[in-house]
Amino acid sequence: MYEIHTAIAPLPFRPEAIDWLFRWGMRVTVRDTRSASGGGYWWPDRKLVELFTTQEEAAIHEVAHAWWHSRRLEGVNAAKMIVATVRLSEETDRRFERAAQVAGYYVYGIPGQKDDASPTGWWMGQLVGQGNDWECYAGLASAVMGRIEQLPDYVRPFYAELLDEPAA
Ligand SMILES: [Zn+2]
Numbered sequence: 001m002y003e004i005h006t007a008i009a010p011l012p013f014r015p016e017a018i019d020w021l022f023r024w025g026m027r028v029t030v031r032d033t034r035s036a037s038g039g040g041y042w043w044p045d046r047k048l049v050e051l052f053t054t055q056e057e058a059a060i061h062e063v064a065h066a067w068w069h070s071r072r073l074e075g076v077n078a079a080k081m082i083v084a085t086v087r088l089s090e091e092t093d094r095r096f097e098r099a100a101q102v103a104g105y106y107v108y109g110i111p112g113q114k115d116d117a118s119p120t121g122w123w124m125g126q127l128v129g130q131g132n133d134w135e136c137y138a139g140l141a142s143a144v145m146g147r148i149e150q151l152p153d154y155v156r157p158f159y160a161e162l163l164d165e166p167a168a
Pocket of ligand 1: 065135
């Protein structure tokens with residue numbers, strides 16, 4: 001567990017990972033410390049995690065973006081993340097239900113969800129739409145709220161250095 005900002009509850013990150021991010025230059029700001037409604041940005045050029053509120057889901061998501069930012073370019077990591085997301089979308093083990101559901105949205109989109117920027121008029125997901133491994137990585141981290149035990153063994157390696165050990 002690690003407290004990335006005084007206004008945010010400790011999150012299930014490995015201290016070594018967050019220490020590395022801060023040494024690398026990551027900064028974390030919170031616009032409104034009295035709200036928990038969510039939202040935020042990762043600004044790569046400024047190495048800034050800008051959180052609108054103290055919501056933990058948003059904090060996990062944006063910090064995961066920061067962590068994946070340089071790691072996705074090591075070897076074929078970016079492509080491997082997409083392959084793992086596709087496999088996860090077909091996962092039937094109920095232990096990984098939430099992660100599989102979100103992976104399914106990323107791969108197949110949500111036909112009922114209006115998206116004016118999409119050529120079909122509905123949100124086409126992160127793979128055939130405008131997204132990629134970048135959003136798959138951060139999105140799955142926040143989908144399971146940083147609980148690595150809710151990811152199957154073929155997805156865990158991507159998060160092994162960032163997230164805490166599985167809960168006993
Ligand atoms: Zn994101």
